[in-house]
Amino acid sequence: MSDIPYKVYLSENEIPSAWYNVRADMKNKPAPLLNPGTGEALKAEDLMPIFCEELCKQEMNNDDKWIDIPGEVLDFYKMYRPSPLVRAYCLEKALGTPAHIYYKFEGNNTSGSHKLNSAIAQAYYAKKQGLKGVTTETGAGQWGTALSMATAYFGLDCQVYMVKVSYEQKPFRREVMRTYGATVTPSPSMTTNVGRKINEEFPGTDGSLGCAISEAVEAATSQEGYRYVLGSVLNQVLLHQSVIGLETKAALDKIGVKADMIIGCAGGGSNLGGLISPFVGEMLRGENQYEIIAVEPASCPSFTRGSYVYDFCDTGRVCPLAKMYTLGSNFMPAPNHAGGLRYHGMSSILSQLYADGYMKATSVKQTDVFAAAEQFARVEGILPAPESSHAIKVAIDEALKCKETGEAKNIVFGLTGTGYFDLVAYQKFNDGVMDDYIPTDDDIAKSLAQCPKF
Numbered sequence: 254m255s256d257i258p259y260k261v262y263l264s265e266n267e268i269p270s271a272w273y274n275v276r277a278d279m280k281n282k283p284a285p286l287l288n289p290g291t292g293e294a295l296k297a298e299d300l301m302p303i304f305c306e307e308l309c310k311q312e313m314n315n316d317d318k319w320i321d322i323p324g325e326v327l328d329f330y331k332m333y334r335p336s337p338l339v340r341a342y343c344l345e346k347a348l349g350t351p352a353h354i355y356y357k358f359e360g361n362n363t364s365g366s367h368k369l370n371s372a373i374a375q376a377y378y379a380k381k382q383g384l385k386g387v388t389t390e391t392g393a394g395q396w397g398t399a400l401s402m403a404t405a406y407f408g409l410d411c412q413v414y415m416v417k418v419s420y421e422q423k424p425f426r427r428e429v430m431r432t433y434g435a436t437v438t439p440s441p442s443m444t445t446n447v448g449r450k451i452n453e454e455f456p457g458t459d460g461s462l463g464c465a466i467s468e469a470v471e472a473a474t475s476q477e478g479y480r481y482v483l484g485s486v487l488n489q490v491l492l493h494q495s496v497i498g499l500e501t502k503a504a505l506d507k508i509g510v511k512a513d514m515i516i517g518c519a520g521g522g523s524n525l526g527g528l529i530s531p532f533v534g535e536m537l538r539g540e541n542q543y544e545i546i547a548v549e550p551a552s553c554p555s556f557t558r559g560s561y562v563y564d565f566c567d568t569g570r571v572c573p574l575a576k577m578y579t580l581g582s583n584f585m586p587a588p589n590h591a592g593g594l595r596y597h598g599m600s601s602i603l604s605q606l607y608a609d610g611y612m613k614a615t616s617v618k619q620t621d622v623f624a625a626a627e628q629f630a631r632v633e634g635i636l637p638a639p640e641s642s643h644a645i646k647v648a649i650d651e652a653l654k655c656k657e658t659g660e661a662k663n664i665v666f667g668l669t670g671t672g673y674f675d676l677v678a679y680q681k682f683n684d685g686v687m688d689d690y691i692p693t694d695d696d697i698a699k700s701l702a703q704c705p706k707f
């Protein structure tokens with residue numbers, strides 16, 4: 254065995270003191286958000302009735318390469334960061350691969366995922382602005398949990414619209430949020446205009462992230478002292494998540510290892526965007542080459558089967574338009590178990606990088622993902638989140654390819670969280686009753702036909 258340790262830890266002082274803004278190094282900037290009424294590009298001021306002021310500025314900031322992490326956010330980061338970079342020796346041995354596999358583990362906090370990295374930053378800026386509280390949506394529940402931890406820390410009110418299917422399937426997730434003081438409402442609800450309208454149009458719907466976003470935005474803009482916050486997709490969220498990539502890069506540098514391949518699961522793109530940012534920065538500046546792979550569920554394949562067009566970010570069509578790989582804002586993914594990956598669109602930053610050939614994408618089937626999750630859990634010990642297991646599946650596939658070619662590639666993947674709240678899904682898999690829903694071309698074409706035309 255080599256002298257590389259199982260876990261590469263950085264010291265507390267090595268937590269980055271600034272986030273890295275990959276947009277500053279992109280020649281083709283991500284397309285601007287558009288006003289859905291006029292089709293004009295939005296300015297930071299236009300977003301301020303919806304989002305916190307400082308976050309609006311970060312959303313529009315394509316120029317500053319580094320943005321200081323506020324001291325109070327850094328103090329919070331120190332409670333659970335730096336997160337470990339783990340060498341998967343046991344998985345390598347089980348696979349019999351010459352590849353070297355590393356994973357950056359973001360599940361070591363109560364919320365159980367990377368989402369806390371952005372939640373604490375967003376709660377901090379809301380507090381600094383003197384707001385009473387924030388509203389948001391949550392799909393599988395990780396974002397809502399992370400946000401309720403962050404708002405509890407800063408003494409803010411937190412109202413969460415939770416996709417109905419998750420609200421019902423994950424009562425414990427809901428209870429963690431309530432424990433941290435949040436109010437949780439199943440979406441679509443009858444408490445907002447847009448919720449009532451969606452319920453009328455799709456009676457008995459299980460809900461979707463797109464619906465819950467519309468409701469949370471309406472709740473924020475109709476209450477004094479509230480703003481809306483979002484846990485993925487937006488430029489500001491990728492910025493905050495760059496802490497993952499910066500730590501990963503620092504840890505690899507420490508042991509003198511250069512990644513060949515970087516793999517991450519992609520829902521709205523925040524963990525993947527954060528993980529790859531510093532590496533893509535090197536590619537954009539012509540300093541280095543990496544193979545980057547986004548992994549999405551076959552049930553919600555925005556990159557691999559969507560179109561790169563302007564679309565609504567939400568089902569209720571109240572949010573700005575974003576240019577992104579999308580399946581159409583009316584796309585209702587079947588209620589599968591990769592809850593956190595069920596969004597119809599993809600981050601504008603990642604969409605532009607993908608269009609420009611800086612990364613590849615692949616989609617995987619749910620049962621294959623759970624098989625990989627169990628294989629990983631049994632040798633590496635960690636119970637992975639279903640979302641994270643998409644990356645595990647492709648990391649294993651790539652390591653097995655190395656076995657055939659004899660290449661000792663350095664494969665790095667993002668292990669975004671733990672799966673303790675996903676045991677209903679594990680149960681279905683173990684009982685052999687999990688299915689693999691894949692939308693037809695017709696389903697996708699129908700939904701895409703409703704995208705706005707520009």
Ligand SMILES: *Cc1c(COP(=O)(O)O)cnc(C)c1O
Binds near residue numbers: 486
């Ligand atoms: C939310 C979530 C994801 C997907 O969201 P991204 O914004 O694409 O990162 C992945 N893994 C876990 C554990 C999550 O909670």
